[in-house]
Amino acid sequence: MTTTQQHDVTSPANQARLAHGLEVLDRIDAEAGRSVLDALADVAPALGHHIAAFAFGDIYDRPGLDPRSRQLVTLGVLTALGGCEAQLKVHVGAALNVGLSTEEITEAILHASVYCGFPRALNAIFVAKDVFTERDATPQ
Amino acid sequence: MTTTQQHDVTSPANQARLAHGLEVLDRIDAEAGRSVLDALADVAPALGHHIAAFAFGDIYDRPGLDPRSRQLVTLGVLTALGGCEAQLKVHVGAALNVGLSTEEITEAILHASVYCGFPRALNAIFVAKDVFTERDATPQ
Amino acid sequence: MTTTQQHDVTSPANQARLAHGLEVLDRIDAEAGRSVLDALADVAPALGHHIAAFAFGDIYDRPGLDPRSRQLVTLGVLTALGGCEAQLKVHVGAALNVGLSTEEITEAILHASVYCGFPRALNAIFVAKDVFTERDATPQ
Amino acid sequence: MTTTQQHDVTSPANQARLAHGLEVLDRIDAEAGRSVLDALADVAPALGHHIAAFAFGDIYDRPGLDPRSRQLVTLGVLTALGGCEAQLKVHVGAALNVGLSTEEITEAILHASVYCGFPRALNAIFVAKDVFTERDATPQ
Amino acid sequence: MTTTQQHDVTSPANQARLAHGLEVLDRIDAEAGRSVLDALADVAPALGHHIAAFAFGDIYDRPGLDPRSRQLVTLGVLTALGGCEAQLKVHVGAALNVGLSTEEITEAILHASVYCGFPRALNAIFVAKDVFTERDATPQ
Amino acid sequence: MTTTQQHDVTSPANQARLAHGLEVLDRIDAEAGRSVLDALADVAPALGHHIAAFAFGDIYDRPGLDPRSRQLVTLGVLTALGGCEAQLKVHVGAALNVGLSTEEITEAILHASVYCGFPRALNAIFVAKDVFTERDATPQ
Numbered sequence: 001m002t003t004t005q006q007h008d009v010t011s012p013a014n015q016a017r018l019a020h021g022l023e024v025l026d027r028i029d030a031e032a033g034r035s036v037l038d039a040l041a042d043v044a045p046a047l048g049h050h051i052a053a054f055a056f057g058d059i060y061d062r063p064g065l066d067p068r069s070r071q072l073v074t075l076g077v078l079t080a081l082g083g084c085e086a087q088l089k090v091h092v093g094a095a096l097n098v099g100l101s102t103e104e105i106t107e108a109i110l111h112a113s114v115y116c117g118f119p120r121a122l123n124a125i126f127v128a129k130d131v132f133t134e135r136d137a138t139p140q
Numbered sequence: 141m142t143t144t145q146q147h148d149v150t151s152p153a154n155q156a157r158l159a160h161g162l163e164v165l166d167r168i169d170a171e172a173g174r175s176v177l178d179a180l181a182d183v184a185p186a187l188g189h190h191i192a193a194f195a196f197g198d199i200y201d202r203p204g205l206d207p208r209s210r211q212l213v214t215l216g217v218l219t220a221l222g223g224c225e226a227q228l229k230v231h232v233g234a235a236l237n238v239g240l241s242t243e244e245i246t247e248a249i250l251h252a253s254v255y256c257g258f259p260r261a262l263n264a265i266f267v268a269k270d271v272f273t274e275r276d277a278t279p280q
Numbered sequence: 281m282t283t284t285q286q287h288d289v290t291s292p293a294n295q296a297r298l299a300h301g302l303e304v305l306d307r308i309d310a311e312a313g314r315s316v317l318d319a320l321a322d323v324a325p326a327l328g329h330h331i332a333a334f335a336f337g338d339i340y341d342r343p344g345l346d347p348r349s350r351q352l353v354t355l356g357v358l359t360a361l362g363g364c365e366a367q368l369k370v371h372v373g374a375a376l377n378v379g380l381s382t383e384e385i386t387e388a389i390l391h392a393s394v395y396c397g398f399p400r401a402l403n404a405i406f407v408a409k410d411v412f413t414e415r416d417a418t419p420q
Numbered sequence: 421m422t423t424t425q426q427h428d429v430t431s432p433a434n435q436a437r438l439a440h441g442l443e444v445l446d447r448i449d450a451e452a453g454r455s456v457l458d459a460l461a462d463v464a465p466a467l468g469h470h471i472a473a474f475a476f477g478d479i480y481d482r483p484g485l486d487p488r489s490r491q492l493v494t495l496g497v498l499t500a501l502g503g504c505e506a507q508l509k510v511h512v513g514a515a516l517n518v519g520l521s522t523e524e525i526t527e528a529i530l531h532a533s534v535y536c537g538f539p540r541a542l543n544a545i546f547v548a549k550d551v552f553t554e555r556d557a558t559p560q
Numbered sequence: 561m562t563t564t565q566q567h568d569v570t571s572p573a574n575q576a577r578l579a580h581g582l583e584v585l586d587r588i589d590a591e592a593g594r595s596v597l598d599a600l601a602d603v604a605p606a607l608g609h610h611i612a613a614f615a616f617g618d619i620y621d622r623p624g625l626d627p628r629s630r631q632l633v634t635l636g637v638l639t640a641l642g643g644c645e646a647q648l649k650v651h652v653g654a655a656l657n658v659g660l661s662t663e664e665i666t667e668a669i670l671h672a673s674v675y676c677g678f679p680r681a682l683n684a685i686f687v688a689k690d691v692f693t694e695r696d697a698t699p700q
Numbered sequence: 701m702t703t704t705q706q707h708d709v710t711s712p713a714n715q716a717r718l719a720h721g722l723e724v725l726d727r728i729d730a731e732a733g734r735s736v737l738d739a740l741a742d743v744a745p746a747l748g749h750h751i752a753a754f755a756f757g758d759i760y761d762r763p764g765l766d767p768r769s770r771q772l773v774t775l776g777v778l779t780a781l782g783g784c785e786a787q788l789k790v791h792v793g794a795a796l797n798v799g800l801s802t803e804e805i806t807e808a809i810l811h812a813s814v815y816c817g818f819p820r821a822l823n824a825i826f827v828a829k830d831v832f833t834e835r836d837a838t839p840q
Contacts, residue, residue, distance in 0.1 A: 006720045007757075020706050036542065039546065040542075042549075043526060043545060043558065044526040044530060046530055047526070047533065047541060047545055050533075050754070050759070051542075059251060059750070060254075062707045063707070064243055069248070070251050076215065077216040077220040077256050077537075078255060080220040080221050082362065082502065083540075104204065104209070108205060109324070110324060110326055111205060112213055112217050114677065114678060115224075115227075115678065115679055117361075117676045118327075118335060118367075119358065119361065119367040120361070120363075122327070123364070123366070128324075129322075132323065146338060157286060182689075183666060183689040183692065183698070184666040184670060184685045184688075184689075194330070197286050197287075198286060199287075202326070203287070218679065221677070221679065222783035224679040226682070246744040250750075253537075253747065254537065255537045255539055256537045257533075257535045257781070258787075259535055259786075261747060262736065262740075263784070265743060268743065269739075278742060279742075339671060339673075339674050344663055345664055345668060350671050353633070353636040353672055354636065355633060356633040356634065356635065356637040357672050360641050361640050361676060367675075383624055386467070386624075387624035388625060388629070391630050391634070394818060395637040396637050397813075397814065397817040398471055398814060398815065400817075402467070409459075409463040418462060426580050426617050427617075427618060427621045433573065440566050470619070474610070477567075479567075479810065480811070482606070482810075485804055492769050493775060495773060496812075497777070497815040498815060499777065523764055524769070526764075527762065528769070528773045531760070531770050531773050532773055532776075533759075535787075536781060599829075602839075603839060604810060604825045604828075604839070607806070607810050607825055638819065641820070643823065644823070646819075647818075
């Protein structure tokens with residue numbers, strides 16, 4: 001590709017990057033991820049492109065950390081940030097998809113409470129509860 | 141214990157809780173943890189007590205998540221919060237102690253950058269770099 | 281208690297700690313507090329346990345600061361954190377319960393705006409307004 | 421004015437400051453701004469006063485930066501803070517009012533994602549999308 | 561004053577507002593406050609003006625909340641925000657000046673830890689410890 | 701490129717992306733940017749790669765917003781985030797490089813104070829002051 005066109009998300013090179021990112025995304029949470037990208041399509045398609053191509057294609061797919069570990073980090077980050085309930089919902093679902101149990105997810109949020117306080121942990125737990133209910137998956 | 145004295149951190153029941161918390165703390169990072177508690181002793185000993193008794197004795201020691209997973213969550217939370225370089229330093233050290241490699245630690249921080257941005261990730265990486273240098277442990 | 285069982289929230293020692301925490305919680309805001317614990321019961325009961333036993337039983341009940349002062353600190357923290365509207369609602373109610381007037385609560389949030397900006401203060405004021413309306417308590 | 425009465429928002433000097441602030445506010449986003457002040461009138465009128473008199477009358481009206489540039493800074497701040505969707509909605513509208521295009525607004529939020537992460541950017545984009553839809557103004 | 565000149569911080573009306581703000585600031589912490597304003601004088605004098613005239617003259621001086629209560633709110637906000645060690649240092653000093661004891665200040669920070677986590681509380685406690693040491697005032 | 705190798709930052713396609721990102725970075729702030737990448741080289745080279753290739757090559761270089769506008773957004777984000785003094789230093793320098801005056805930079809930070817509070821604005825202003833001093837560029 002000519003690098004001066006690197007910002008053009010419609011170029012063949014960037015479409016290949018997008019396609020790969022979508023493959024990674026689909027392995028983790030196809031439905032939720034595609035739904036976010038669809039919602040971006042008419043307002044900020046480049047944001048959707050980079051979430052797929054960069055966040056999933058470049059970073060998530062790196063071999064240095066398994067998906068389970070990546071979701072533990074993500075749960076920590078999103079619980080701490082606060083105000084990211086929509087993204088947390090996607091990533092609690094993704095955490096279940098990559099093999100974390102409901103007990104491990106709630107334990108991760110309880111653990112996070114030590115470092116970011118109970119209010120943020122409560123918000124995160126209630127998001128997790130909603131996802132567990134939707135999936136009919138409740139901690140024992 | 142009489143519950144009305146529960147807030148008294150010098151009671152036998154609370155000293156037992158403290159002793160247990162210190163055992164857990166010592167398994168993870170004795171030197172750094174004890175150094176924080178020592179620094180608190182003359183200004184806010186109750187804060188030190190609860191970090192040991194509650195954070196380590198009650199939470200960290202729970203069986204629902206292994207130490208490696210707990211440190212991944214902690215790295216995510218502390219990277220996202222920002223401004224917690226001193227605590228991140230302790231927990232990068234603890235992450236190495238419980239078996240995370242330098243590559244996994246930097247990968248966790250790179251992963252976090254997607255969700256909390258590059259500036260927070262840069263701050264966290266430079267803390268990790270300092271810890272790795274002190275321990276003579278550099279990613280390959 | 282045997283400290284190796286300290287993490288077991290069903291032990292007699294921890295049930296005594298819980299009972300004491302619930303007494304403190306009930307003095308401050310029985311209805312709202314119990315409602316949060318109920319919502320946690322089937323998804324993360326240990327989080328509910330520690331909010332009652334640690335946050336209320338160990339910390340809130342300490343003699344070093346009166347409940348009115350504790351609620352002023354809490355209003356400051358929750359206004360600044362942002363995204364904690366549900367918790368702020370509980371604590372605006374608790375602030376009224378421990379004797380802060382509606383005028384003092386709105387003044388505390390106005391004061392906080394200097395340090396955390398108008399948007400966070402606006403969010404907090406509208407939470408307070410909802411609580412005041414529910415209680416038929418409006419600033420003069 | 422006698423300075424000891426400076427805190428009295430009903431004084432003639434402060435009413436003049438308020439009137440000026442409202443003029444500035446009306447130039448930027450009359451409907452949304454007035455709606456916020458109306459909602460504050462019975463719970464925290466002093467907060468509304470200072471938002472108009474200080475934020476708009478003292479700061480926004482300063483000649484050192486044009487309104488378009490001020491809105492770019494504001495979009496950056498509100499996207500990064502998170503949890504300020506209501507205020508962001510007002511300021512996306514204000515950004516359109518002072519001449520930023522829908523494409524520039526979404527580009528500003530995409531740019532912000534690099535520094536504060538994708539979740540905050542997604543929240544901001546969906547607020548922008550709502551405003552664009554209400555105004556029948558969609559990026560090309 | 562002519563409101564179109566309201567943004568001019570050198571106007572007589574604004575100089576009167578500044579003078580009043582400085583009186584309030586001097587009652588709370590003359591040395592630290594003046595030192596901040598001096599540091600701003602050659603780079604952003606308008607920021608210094610508004611901190612004195614608005615934050616202290618308009619808000620801090622309002623009768624609805626006593627200085628002790630204001631400092632409790634401020635300690636909560638600054639502990640929660642994080643990364644505001646310089647401002648926290650000023651306000652721990654101000655808290656002592658308006659009558660909070662060292663024990664009340666550390667208790668306020670311990671209380672905040674429940675809501676914003678231990679790392680932020682640790683940072684705040686170590687700032688308080690430095691101020692206490694400088695003033696030769698240690699909690700008993 | 702074969703998309704399954706997309707994560708390999710040493711591939712020819714990714715080296716081309718890196719080279720382009722470095723060109724963009726060098727146009728904005730060669731010295732500071734290269735210094736950050738050098739510091740990352742032995743600990744987290746992939747983070748450095750993606751900051752150059754993605755943040756600068758993919759995003760900063762997009763035509764939808766001029767560099768001056770991008771730096772205004774960045775100043776807003778970094779001021780609001782807090783704890784990003786090192787990154788703010790780079791971006792205050794970059795802001796000067798792309799044509800913002802010292803007065804516009806301090807005005808942007810004063811403007812941000814309305815939305816994120818005075819403490820964050822003070823931290824940002826003192827970073828700007830340091831950069832201005834290093835460059836012998838002081839606001840009039």
